[in-house]
Ligand SMILES: O=C(O)c1cc(C(=O)O)c2c(n1)C(=O)C(=O)c1cc(C(=O)O)[nH]c1-2
């Protein structure tokens with residue numbers, strides 16, 4: 253850790269004084285003292301990402317210019333929402349490296365590097381990125397990829413305490429942390445990811461001052477033979493257990509809370525968004541029986557004790573890697589003549605849900621995508637989805653839309669009380685599912701364990717993929733949560749645009765897949781301003797005010813799952829960008845010149861080898877390198893001769909561990925690696941002409 257207080261402007265007043273991030277100020281985040289800050293992940297505990305600042309507005313935003321930037325020197329996705337407390341901007345880059353900046357000038361105050369080992373990237377489905385940090389009473393909280401929850405002094409960046417939040421030993425230890433911790437009234441709450449590899453999801457709370465563990469809530473049952481866990485979730489497991497069959501605990505069961513939380517201080521409830529089942533296929537997890545609580549649900553627990561209060565399950569019988577970890581926004585809406593205290597969420601399955609925050613009762617739900625092959629509607633009497641015929645997986649490949657690639661993923665959404673609209677990055681990216689034959693699923697420690705068959709019926713798969721490509725869409729959606737209908741949309745050429753910010757200046761800010769930062773009118777969607785940044789930001793933008801000047805900031809670094817299919821289009825490194833009105837003279841370095849794609853070698857392997865390689869690729873490589881070997885952190889269709897010569901050393905022995913590509917010799921043989929390479933050569937030859945002709949996008 254590198255620590256320095258040099259030049260720290262307003263440091264001590266910032267973080268220990270009365271305007272500190274404390275219960276009072278976050279509750280009154282819009283009190284005059286706090287209005288210019290961005291003190292927690294979603295700005296306030298309601299996570300609405302709406303700022304009341306109006307200095308930058310729909311009348312003057314054309315004068316917006318780059319005030320300062322920092323080159324984060326990585327080609328990985330940077331997903332974090334920065335925080336701003338009293339003039340200091342705290343940002344988190346990949347591998348949880350946190351830097352404090354003078355928020356007005358960009359001067360670096362300190363950097364803290366928790367030195368997370370690059371091998372942890374193997375357990376992070378979508379890259380070693382974090383969605384952000386939390387702040388409380390002079391400390392910052394980092395949820396490190398390797399499971400440590402670390403408190404550092406906000407003034408100096410030096411470590412105060414550290415707690416290991418998950419088991420790192422044993423068969424079901426494939427956890428990682430990518431989500432932002434939240435602090436609620438002196439308690440730090442953190443979840444984890446890993447349900448695609450094989451874990452049992454849980455959420456844990458610590459005392460923000462001491463690091464002492466306060467409560468732990470498991471989201472799915474463990475092996476009943478082991479008895480109660482002695483944790484806060486014990487009473488809830490009586491509800492969950494009867495909804496499971498078979499021997500799910502051998503694969504963890506899943507239900508990871510890898511991103512979203514919200515907190516209602518009056519109800520004293522913490523809302524947990526839970527994820528998909530482990531393994532994905534319901535058949536292998538639970539004999540195709542039972543709802544499998546609390547997969548893909550919102551679970552409300554007591555903030556002090558972690559005890560279960562209520563749940564609402566969006567996706568019973570989950571088996572599509574649908575997650576309900578998408579952002580939750582709390583607000584009050586007038587619905588049917590009644591003021592309702594609600595939770596709003598748009599999870600992966602393409603429905604927009606409005607739920608009563610006190611009881612968990614479903615108020616309304618409508619789909620926001622043009623095609624929903626999962627459910628035709630949600631029955632408001634029972635709260636259950638009415639599944640489409642053929643929605644469940646069988647051994648025959650079928651196309652699902654929405655898919656695991658998400659109609660909307662973790663990308664922060666925003667709600668403007670001025671317009672009454674919710675804004676989100678929506679997309680339509682169908683994907684093929686088929687479960688493995690009986691006996692065809694073997695749980696492998698530290699590998700993606702979906703229970704999918706990836707290699708069977710290649711002609712059908714190719715046809716389905718062509719249909720999926722045809723249907724691909726991405727758009728910025730403005731949604732009316734009261735009428736449950738679309739207000740307007742801004743279409744993009746491809747899926748994969750980023751999180752959004754709404755302001756009282758009638759602004760809606762979003763990083764786009766066109767490699768720009770765009771600002772629209774929040775009421776109509778008319779474009780007001782746009783700047784080429786040679787990066788497609790995925791993170792949520794923020795706005796803040798220091799010394800009477802309003803700024804807009806965003807991490808611009810493309811990466812993560814929903815952008816997998818976009819191909820080799822990334823050229824510039826990720827950057828933290830900060831804008832203000834009238835700024836001139838700060839310019840980004842020019843993008844590097846385009847490179848031509850290397851011609852792939854001729855395919856000499858036979859069809860059986862390619863098919864075997866496709867299955868292994870799907871189980872082992874797809875999460876980082878893209879479905880059908882398109883896009884990802886490194887597009888493997890376009891390897892150079894040199895890289896091809898080193899293929900086995902890279903894949904088996906970790907030659908590129910420094911870049912986060914760990915070795916897989918524990919689960920792949922030399923022959924396996926050769927078959928994966930054969931599959932990649934086949935894919936490259938299929939796509940070479942098209943790609944060489946134009947590239948994508
Ligand atoms: O099941 C899980 O535990 C888990 C974890 C994560 C993660 O931690 O990032 C993602 C997902 N699932 C997931 O399904 C998903 O689509 C996804 C996208 C991303 C991303 O960073 O872009 N992470 C995750």
Ligand SMILES: [Ca+2]
Pocket residue numbers: 447448527528573575
């Ligand atoms: Ca998942």
